[in-house]
Amino acid sequence: MDLGAHRVVVNHEDQYSILPVAHAIPQGWRDAGFQGSKDECLARISELWTDMRPLSVRDAARG
Template structure:
């Protein structure tokens, strides 16, 4: 399987800094990232991230500026 294959399924993942990414389902998640329960094709996952991740600053920076 390849990440460039249009049939590849992805997970939406988030790290402890509240940063989002997508990760192919056929690979183990990297350390520090958690799946948040959204799975689908690349476009679906990226659309979810675009809707949810409105503040691109890492959580530590958000907290420091609060």
């Protein structure tokens, strides 16, 4: 296993983060389906996470 590899994780509020693949995914987070270098994961997050507001705030704003 490449200890330098990371994965993208996401929580119930659609907030993204990265985590080394060697670490267990914490409760409340799930695998977002992307692994790579730290820079690749951060680039993927910038593509996916275009609205920084938590999901509950976005939903409330929609009415």
